[in-house]
Amino acid sequence: MNKWQSTAVIILVLIGLVAGAKFFLAPKKTDINVQMARAKGNPQARVNITEFIDFQCPACAYGVNYLKTFFDKHPNDIYLQVRYFPLTNMHRHAMISALYSECAARQGKFWALDDLMIPQQSQWAQLLSPDPVFQAMATQVGMNTSELNSCLASDDARKAINDEKALGQSLGVGSTPTYFINKKMVVGTKSLQDELKIYFPDAK
Amino acid sequence: MLSILRILIGSIFLVSSLGKLFSPYQNFLYVIQAYQILPSWAESLTAQIFPWVEFFTGAFVCLGLWTPWALRGALLLFGIFLTAVGQALLRGLPLESCGCFGEWIHLKPQAVFLMDSASLLLSAILLYNISRARKFSLDSYFDHGVR
Numbered sequence: 001m002n003k004w005q006s007t008a009v010i011i012l013v014l015i016g017l018v019a020g021a022k023f024f025l026a027p028k029k030t031d032i033n034v035q036m037a038r039a040k041g042n043p044q045a046r047v048n049i050t051e052f053i054d055f056q057c058p059a060c061a062y063g064v065n066y067l068k069t070f071f072d073k074h075p076n077d078i079y080l081q082v083r084y085f086p087l088t089n090m091h092r093h094a095m096i097s098a099l100y101s102e103c104a105a106r107q108g109k110f111w112a113l114d115d116l117m118i119p120q121q122s123q124w125a126q127l128l129s130p131d132p133v134f135q136a137m138a139t140q141v142g143m144n145t146s147e148l149n150s151c152l153a154s155d156d157a158r159k160a161i162n163d164e165k166a167l168g169q170s171l172g173v174g175s176t177p178t179y180f181i182n183k184k185m186v187v188g189t190k191s192l193q194d195e196l197k198i199y200f201p202d203a204k
Numbered sequence: 205m206l207s208i209l210r211i212l213i214g215s216i217f218l219v220s221s222l223g224k225l226f227s228p229y230q231n232f233l234y235v236i237q238a239y240q241i242l243p244s245w246a247e248s249l250t251a252q253i254f255p256w257v258e259f260f261t262g263a264f265v266c267l268g269l270w271t272p273w274a275l276r277g278a279l280l281l282f283g284i285f286l287t288a289v290g291q292a293l294l295r296g297l298p299l300e301s302c303g304c305f306g307e308w309i310h311l312k313p314q315a316v317f318l319m320d321s322a323s324l325l326l327s328a329i330l331l332y333n334i335s336r337a338r339k340f341s342l343d344s345y346f347d348h349g350v351r
Contacts, residue, residue, distance in 0.1 A: 187234035
């Protein structure tokens with residue numbers, strides 16, 4: 001076998017190895033359990049979005065605001081579910097912000113807290129500890145602080161968040177925001193906008 | 205010594221490319237979009253093809269196969285990385301991580317710029333000393349072992 005033939009064989013072997021590994025490592029196709037998510041909108045909507053979010057991620061904040069405009073314009077056409085994906089190796093307050101959100105969800109105050117947490121992200125992200133700010137937000141939305149603090153101290157909420165992150169990783173999620181729009185994965189707000197234009201051609 | 209360096213340079217590309225190849229291409233597409241350097245129509249295609257270019261460059265450099273061409277490819281890729289990261293730093297784009305190694309390793313763009321600069325220099329040294337860089341390579345096997 002001459003050098004060119006050997007090169008062709010090596011290329012084919014390498015392609016086979018990578019393709020084989022990709023096949024075994026491919027994200028599993030699984031339905032995201034609706035009952036576990038923080039959801040709003042019309043469950044029968046034609047556009048079903050599951051978002052994996054890190055509350056300290058600036059792009060996620062942009063995405064949240066962008067999707068809000070869609071809800072205002074198309075309240076019956078979108079169903080949004082939020083899942084946690086704290087990037088703890090990049091954002092030091094990723095886990096604590098997720099914990100407050102999960103504890104708020106357990107008191108039915110997830111979206112109310114989200115409405116305060118996201119717009120003020122750039123401020124609390126700079127703090128050494130955002131706890132006082134989050135506690136104030138929790139009081140503002142009418143949460144029971146005793147229940148909140150018990151929730152924060154327990155392992156249950158943290159486990160729930162880590163379980164959702166593991167689910168995201170099994171689906172191939174690696175960055176935030178990652179969206180599954182009618183089960184199609186898109187990452188980032190630019191791709192979100194491009195994908196939503198398919199369903200809403202008048203969207204900007 | 206230069207052969208070890210050659211394998212190290214090749215390994216950088218292999219690790220970088222495999223991190224992207226074993227992850228949905230949408231993750232690398234997100235990275236490309238953050239650099240704001242390509243037109244929209246080119247971004248998706250680049251996200252799917254580029255990791256394979258990196259992979260074969262790394263493999264050929266590591267194996268020492270068509271080494272001069274593989275090293276020229278490496279130089280070109282490092283030049284592309286430096287251009288992409290450099291323009292992002294100059295424009296002050298909000299990059300939290302370079303995205304160079306997929307989801308496996310997160311490096312700040314500044315650190316990557318330094319690393320790629322050093323790698324570019326090392327690749328140039330290897331290309332300049334190609335006969336020594338080709339020791340313990342498939343090229344030397346084909347050049348000397350097969351007639």
